[in-house]
Amino acid sequence: MLEIDLLKLWAKRRRDTHFEILYPLLFHMLDVACVVQALWYRSFQADTRAQLAQAVGPSDTGACLWISFWAGLHDLGKASPVFQRASIQAQESLAGLGFAFDKHVQPIPHGSITEHVFARLVSGTVPGAGPPDLLQAIGTTVGGHHGVTNLATPGPRQRGNGLWEDARMELCAVLADLLGLGEIDAPCHCFDTSFYVMLAGLTSVADWIGSNEDYFPLGVSLHSPVEHLEYARSQADKALDSLGWTDWTPPGIPTDFATILPNHDLRPLQRAVTEMAPSVSAKPSLVIIEAPMGEGKTEAAIYLADQWCARLGQKGCYFALPTQATSNQMYGRVKKFLEDRYPNSHVGLQLIHGGALLSSTTAAVCQTEDGKADGADDGSAGQWFLPKKRGLLAPFGVGTIDQALLAVLQTRHYFVRLFGLAHKTVIVDEVHAYDTYMSTLLEALLAWLRSLGCSVIMLSATLPPTKRARLLQAYGPDIAPPKASSYPRISFTSGADTRVTSFAASTYRVLNIVHIPDDIQNLVQRLESFLQEGGCVAIVCNTVRRAQEAYSALKNAGFLSSQELMLLHARYPFEERESREEQALLSFGKHGPRPHRLVLVTTQIVEQSLDLDFDLMVSDLAPVDLVLQRAGRVHRHVNNRPKNLATPQLWLRMPIAGEDSVPLLATSSRVYEEYYLLLSYLCLSRSRAVTIPDDLERLIEDVYEKRAVDWPSRAFEEAVDRAREKMLAREEAATLKAATGLIPQPGDDPLDFLDSFNRQLEEDDPEVHRSLQALTRLAEPSVQLVCLSSSGDGVVRLRQGDSSSVDMDDPPHGAKLVQFLRRSLTVTDKRVVFHLLNQPPPPAWRRCPALRHHRAVIFDDGASPAGDYILNLHEELGLSIEKIATGESEENDEG
Numbered sequence: 001m002l003e004i005d006l007l008k009l010w011a012k013r014r015r016d017t018h019f020e021i022l023y024p025l026l027f028h029m030l031d032v033a034c035v036v037q038a039l040w041y042r043s044f045q046a047d048t049r050a051q052l053a054q055a056v057g058p059s060d061t062g063a064c065l066w067i068s069f070w071a072g073l074h075d076l077g078k079a080s081p082v083f084q085r086a087s088i089q090a091q092e093s094l095a096g097l098g099f100a101f102d103k104h105v106q107p108i109p110h111g112s113i114t115e116h117v118f119a120r121l122v123s124g125t126v127p128g129a130g131p132p133d134l135l136q137a138i139g140t141t142v143g144g145h146h147g148v149t150n151l152a153t154p155g156p157r158q159r160g161n162g163l164w165e166d167a168r169m170e171l172c173a174v175l176a177d178l179l180g181l182g183e184i185d186a187p188c189h190c191f192d193t194s195f196y197v198m199l200a201g202l203t204s205v206a207d208w209i210g211s212n213e214d215y216f217p218l219g220v221s222l223h224s225p226v227e228h229l230e231y232a233r234s235q236a237d238k239a240l241d242s243l244g245w246t247d248w249t250p251p252g253i254p255t256d257f258a259t260i261l262p263n264h265d266l267r268p269l270q271r272a273v274t275e276m277a278p279s280v281s282a283k284p285s286l287v288i289i290e291a292p293m294g295e296g297k298t299e300a301a302i303y304l305a306d307q308w309c310a311r312l313g314q315k316g317c318y319f320a321l322p323t324q325a326t327s328n329q330m331y332g333r334v335k336k337f338l339e340d341r342y343p344n345s346h347v348g349l350q351l352i353h354g355g356a357l358l359s360s361t362t363a364a365v366c367q368t369e370d371g372k373a374d375g376a377d378d379g380s381a382g383q384w385f386l387p388k389k390r391g392l393l394a395p396f397g398v399g400t401i402d403q404a405l406l407a408v409l410q411t412r413h414y415f416v417r418l419f420g421l422a423h424k425t426v427i428v429d430e431v432h433a434y435d436t437y438m439s440t441l442l443e444a445l446l447a448w449l450r451s452l453g454c455s456v457i458m459l460s461a462t463l464p465p466t467k468r469a470r471l472l473q474a475y476g477p478d479i480a481p482p483k484a485s486s487y488p489r490i491s492f493t494s495g496a497d498t499r500v501t502s503f504a505a506s507t508y509r510v511l512n513i514v515h516i517p518d519d520i521q522n523l524v525q526r527l528e529s530f531l532q533e534g535g536c537v538a539i540v541c542n543t544v545r546r547a548q549e550a551y552s553a554l555k556n557a558g559f560l561s562s563q564e565l566m567l568l569h570a571r572y573p574f575e576e577r578e579s580r581e582e583q584a585l586l587s588f589g590k591h592g593p594r595p596h597r598l599v600l601v602t603t604q605i606v607e608q609s610l611d612l613d614f615d616l617m618v619s620d621l622a623p624v625d626l627v628l629q630r631a632g633r634v635h636r637h638v639n640n641r642p643k644n645l646a647t648p649q650l651w652l653r654m655p656i657a658g659e660d661s662v663p664l665l666a667t668s669s670r671v672y673e674e675y676y677l678l679l680s681y682l683c684l685s686r687s688r689a690v691t692i693p694d695d696l697e698r699l700i701e702d703v704y705e706k707r708a709v710d711w712p713s714r715a716f717e718e719a720v721d722r723a724r725e726k727m728l729a730r731e732e733a734a735t736l737k738a739a740t741g742l743i744p745q746p747g748d749d750p751l752d753f754l755d756s757f758n759r760q761l762e763e764d765d766p767e768v769h770r771s772l773q774a775l776t777r778l779a780e781p782s783v784q785l786v787c788l789s790s791s792g793d794g795v796v797r798l799r800q801g802d803s804s805s806v807d808m809d810d811p812p813h814g815a816k817l818v819q820f821l822r823r824s825l826t827v828t829d830k831r832v833v834f835h836l837l838n839q840p841p842p843p844a845w846r847r848c849p850a851l852r853h854h855r856a857v858i859f860d861d862g863a864s865p866a867g868d869y870i871l872n873l874h875e876e877l878g879l880s881i882e883k884i885a886t887g888e889s890e891e892n893d894e895g
Helices: 003-008 025-042 046-056 060-078 088-096 110-125 132-143 163-179 193-210 225-243 268-280 297-312 324-341 379-385 387-393 401-408 414-421 436-451 465-475 520-530 544-557 574-588 624-631 674-685 696-704 714-741 750-755 814-821 830-837
Strands: 010-015 020-024 286-290 317-321 350-352 396-400 425-428 455-460 489-493 498-502 509-517 535-540 565-568 597-602 616-620 649-654 689-692 783-790 824-827 854-860 863-866 869-874 878-883
Touching: 003 020, 003 025, 003 088, 003 163, 010 025, 010 060, 020 025, 020 088, 025 060, 025 163, 025 193, 025 225, 046 060, 046 193, 060 110, 060 132, 060 163, 060 193, 110 132, 110 163, 132 193, 132 750, 163 225, 193 225, 193 414, 193 436, 193 750, 268 286, 268 297, 268 489, 286 297, 286 465, 297 324, 297 425, 297 455, 317 324, 317 401, 324 350, 324 396, 324 574, 350 387, 387 396, 387 401, 387 414, 396 401, 401 414, 401 425, 401 436, 436 455, 436 465, 436 714, 465 489, 465 696, 509 520, 520 535, 520 544, 520 616, 520 649, 535 574, 544 565, 544 597, 544 878, 565 574, 574 597, 574 824, 616 624, 624 649, 624 674, 624 689, 624 696, 649 674, 674 696, 674 714, 689 696, 783 830, 824 830, 824 878, 830 854, 830 863, 830 869, 854 869
Parallel strands: 286 455, 317 396, 317 425, 350 396, 425 455, 509 649, 535 597, 535 616, 565 597, 616 649, 783 854
Antiparallel strands: 010 020, 286 489, 489 498, 509 689, 783 824, 854 863, 863 869, 869 878
16 A cells, blocks of 8 residues: 555544545644654653653653654544545545445444554554553553543454555554654563553543644645654644643752741741651652641642652642632632742643633633534533643642542543643642542542652641541551651651651640530520620531521621621522622631621531631531631631630530430531531530640540540430441441442552443533442532523523523523523532423533533522422522422521
């Protein structure tokens, strides 16, 4: 076969009015190979190249050539009748050259053909390319570039024999010759599972860049393969420069704390981190920092991450936080540090979570299938181009822990996420807040992060000893747990050994605990009396319903003006919740003007990472660590306070106890484990004051390690035992549920790893059965609503009172899309979730990845029916749910 005939095989196409533009397969293979080489030399940092080169050999240059060759062959399966026949123009041309087509044969993904033919063709065209089993593994890896490996085996009529096999053989030979493989030694093949994950991620990313028509236009003039190689190299460089892959390089010298905390004295924690940094940063490590709130854990983590960047050449950092709200706040802090640290560089910091789209939407988000190049994935794969899919590839990112946990779940392109995290520092905040299910995923992630050369920093107020040991052993499975050390502490391991060091707290304070009845009118009376001289108060409720009730009671009492009372929870449309969060940060944050008197009624969303400061905290009963976390927002900063609030106080709303001394936990036991609530009730009911930090660890261990307890009654002990049995059963089920969704561990046999089944768990579609969803949390089923308004005139508006209407038949994009998303909220109440899920999204939304799973709810004067219930959307209260027949308020509530 003549070389020019290879250019008749196409890889990409675009339909114009009267003809097709076909882009040669060989050109696309060269494009992707050149992107890999450009990434290697212009974007990859030293440790990334070193890990890959050590596996492939025989040198850095040789490893780059072999990997670019393998990645370039990713679309080899497109040289097949089932793919080429998609273009009538190409089919007629190829048929004229003698290529056979069978119109009756079933289609099959071209990646499966690549997987099937790769080993045979490479070994037949490139001497010394490697043994068949390893070549098969590489073929499986690059053939899975659309998100899934180990695809179905193609039949002979699907892949094509004769001239088809000759064409594929010639493509391999030409690509190897153009890249210069004949001039380098054979690869070493010291491959482990982490190498295959890196290769899979790199291939997908290079294919994405190499398919971008802004840099590799389909209408390029037809030239020789040699000429195209030079063209592809030039275009690859332009693509990386334009897309931000070359904007940042690790610093040569580590920073000091003066850059992170200018004009501030170091706290004991930060001095301890400075002293240990030279030894810890010598190799990738796991560091666990346990310290009270306000000790500067975040700044210490930033300092260590910078040490690893400078000393090891790690390629950036990802901050993994528990919620979108905490991610949004942390984003600003990290952005400020990066601007100061790299004043002459654009580091491309990404905000990565489900709501991040609101600040970075582009028209490309709404790309429809008709606008896709042939051979691309279906509509759901288009979501990979959303920020949350590609965000981890940027050097620096701030987002939710969920985005990192998805990297170890059996989803499409999980290896792209792992590739994005590889050789970074991953900072995980609020580690104590994660339940059994999330902790199981987190331990699996730790094992993968270590295998990919990542450093990890975990931050927590305090951890139970068993949880701390599990985290350390997940990162370094062969190490022995460290000896006990006093709190606060820093534990760290490089995988080979583990050490722990203690340090003094910067401040010691006494938190006074006042037990009050769980009666809203009693609370209102107390606050009216207590706030005569002013004060900033937080009332933290365990459910949205309780927060709404508390807010309404305080409003009706009349002693607070509308400017002195706020409500904040998760069931507002995004734009309203965002506004309320910003107002809370301005009013109670470190730098805003502090009001004379202001009461914030809220839920758990303020207990994690948000830098707020209150004079007084009122809290529902919760597990002791979360109560203490909430109390960490009391007297957090130096402020002028009313005399009666000059000392830190926590008012704990204690549930009523029966004659047997067992408390009636009501709705709280649907939010938290009854076992931990009972033990926390017992522990906190006997506490009138807590010394911070001295008492923190004792309180945590009293509850989570169940140390010797003096039971108030036999009935109480029996209630605890029953609750424990139920909890252990749920934890066992949660661990099993997590394990069934995980990818294999990095220590598994590489060939078995590639042959493992990928369930392709769904990340976004709430209609898919929960057993097939990629769950990062074991939460209740949920539905995302877009809250719109009507006044009975049939005209739909974004919000009540708007003068302009919205056209529901017009596909949303750009600014209109953002407007819809800013009216969205999530509902988990199981009485209405499934009714709402049964309502289809508007047809115009179905081809927009950002809206395809949202339901439009039109509120007529603030109300909308949902089966037997009414959804009420109130400007002040947010969303509430009532039964139609009785007006009964919701009982099944989310926080």
